[in-house]
Amino acid sequence: MTNSHDELFRALADPTRRAIFEKLCTGGEQSVGALTAQAQVSQPAVSKHLAVLKQAGLVLDRHEGRQTHYSAQPKALTPLLDWTNQMARFWDSRFDDLDDLLKRMDQ
Numbered sequence: 146m147t148n149s150h151d152e153l154f155r156a157l158a159d160p161t162r163r164a165i166f167e168k169l170c171t172g173g174e175q176s177v178g179a180l181t182a183q184a185q186v187s188q189p190a191v192s193k194h195l196a197v198l199k200q201a202g203l204v205l206d207r208h209e210g211r212q213t214h215y216s217a218q219p220k221a222l223t224p225l226l227d228w229t230n231q232m233a234r235f236w237d238s239r240f241d242d243l244d245d246l247l248k249r250m251d252q
Contacts, residue, residue, distance in 0.1 A: 149202075153225050156201035161186060162194045166203055169217035176212045 157163050165180055177195065181188040195215055198204040202221040207214045 150224055150228060152201040153203070153221070156197050156203055157225075159194070159197075161190070162198055165191065165194055166198055166217060169204060169215055170219055174207070174214050174216040176214050178212070180215070 157166070161184065165184065168180065168183060169175060177188065177192060180195070181191045184191050186194075195204060195206070199206060199215075203218055204215045205218055207216070
């Protein structure tokens with residue numbers, strides 16, 4: 146797994162960051178203030194979470210005057226989707242092999 150995979154997993158491992166990312170995915174671009182109003186944490190904490198999401202490539206920021214607006218970048222999840230699909234194929238193959246072995250043992 147590459148470093149970018151690690152960053153994505155780390156960024157999404159925190160439930161608050163996942164919630165912020167999901168809100169941006171479903172609600173579109175939002176300001177830090179709007180995200181803070183919906184979160185159960187302080188504005189500085191929301192800003193720190195957004196910085197981690199940005200570093201992982203999951204959000205983009207846009208400055209407008211004194212406000213910063215964030216938008217989700219769902220395509221950044223592609224490496225994780227590829228990895229989970231690869232793991233699903235691996236385990237499907239292993240379960241098929243186990244099924245074949247159990248059938249042979251029953252004969």
